[in-house]
Amino acid sequence: AQTVTQSQPEMSVQEAETVTLSCTYDTSESDYYLFWYKQPPSRQMILVIRQEAYKQQNATENRFSVNFQKAAKSFSLKISDSQLGDAAMYFCAYRVIQGAQKLVFGQGTRLTINP
Amino acid sequence: DAGVIQSPRHEVTEMGQEVTLRCKPISGHDYLFWYRQTMMRGLELLIYFNNNVPIDDSGMPEDRFSAKMPNASFSTLKIQPSEPRDSAVYFCASSLTGQGEVGAFFGQGTRLTVV
Numbered sequence: 001a002q003t004v005t006q007s008q009p010e011m012s013v014q015e016a017e018t019v020t021l022s023c024t025y026d027t028s029e030s031d032y033y034l035f036w037y038k039q040p041p042s043r044q045m046i047l048v049i050r051q052e053a054y055k056q057q058n059a060t061e062n063r064f065s066v067n068f069q070k071a072a073k074s075f076s077l078k079i080s081d082s083q084l085g086d087a088a089m090y091f092c093a094y095r096v097i098q099g100a101q102k103l104v105f106g107q108g109t110r111l112t113i114n115p
Numbered sequence: 116d117a118g119v120i121q122s123p124r125h126e127v128t129e130m131g132q133e134v135t136l137r138c139k140p141i142s143g144h145d146y147l148f149w150y151r152q153t154m155m156r157g158l159e160l161l162i163y164f165n166n167n168v169p170i171d172d173s174g175m176p177e178d179r180f181s182a183k184m185p186n187a188s189f190s191t192l193k194i195q196p197s198e199p200r201d202s203a204v205y206f207c208a209s210s211l212t213g214q215g216e217v218g219a220f221f222g223q224g225t226r227l228t229v230v
Contacts, residue, residue: 035218043204045221052216091158095215101146102171103208103219107157 002027004094006106013082014114020067021077021109023092031097034068034075039089039108048090051075053097079111087113121207121222128229133195136225138207139188148219149182149192150206158206164190197229 004025013019025034036048051059051068058066063083067076079086092106120139128134140147148163162172167184175182179198184190194201204226208219 033216033218037218043224043226045206045208047218050216050218093218095218097215100171101165101210101212101215102148102160102163104160105150105158 002029002094002096002104004092004104004106006092006109008109009107010110010112012112012114013079015082015084017082018078018080019082019111021079021090021092021111023075023077023106025073025075025092025094025104025106027073027094027096029096033095033097034066035093035095035103036064036066036075036077037091037093037105038086039091040085040087045091049077082113084113084115087111119207119209119220119222121205121225123225124223125226126228128197128227130198130229131196132229133193134197134201134227134229136192136205136207136227138190138192138222140190140207140209141211141220142188144209144211144220145187146210146212146219147184147190148206148208148210149190150208152204152206152224161192194227197227199229202227202229 032053034051038046049061063080065078089108091108093103122137149161161174162182164184182192204224206224208221210219
């Protein structure tokens with residue numbers, strides 16, 4: 001069974017600094033997607049960034065980037081120039097490309113931004 | 116499209132009562148997921164449907180939980196009888212085959228409190 005692990009229940013960073021959130025996963029599949037979702041206090045689940053496993057190039061979306069290490073099954077999220085609005089729960093998620101379309105989530109990391 | 120719509124947003128009920136949570140997926144989406152979010156267990160997949168048919172209900176905690184999808188635009192999650200340990204945020208999400216790269220679209224969630 002696929003599992004996703006986020007080993008950092010909480011993280012904090014100073015405003016304008018850079019922070020990295022960790023995620024590891026376990027799967028026997030070769031083709032899959034990985035996602036980072038942001039959940040602010042409003043509870044809305046917001047897709048931040050995604051990575052296709054067959055792509056070697058790390059995905060980037062403005063201040064958000066990932067470090068995808070397929071062999072190590074690692075998928076970390078880097079937030080540069082942290083802003084107060086980045087404070088939220090962040091969830092790492094996994095989905096196979098072929099077959100069951102369910103999203104498997106990690107436990108989440110609560111990110112606090114210190115002004 | 117209005118997105119995934121869940122009702123109610125908040126529900127407070129007494130132990131032993133029946134609770135019904137409702138979800139309207141995005142029109143045209145063929146997958147529907149029910150997730151439960153707690154501090155201890157993060158986001159757990161309870162059940163998901165494809166074309167209104169339940170595909171995997173292995174995450175349903177026990178017989179007190181049941182889910183139905185009578186048509187493509189409506190699903191319910193019912194808890195009977197409810198217990199305090201069922202207190203959580205319940206999310207409904209939907210997605211479309213062939214668009215796995217965008218993850219899933221989530222509703223605002225229902226916060227359930229069982230007293």
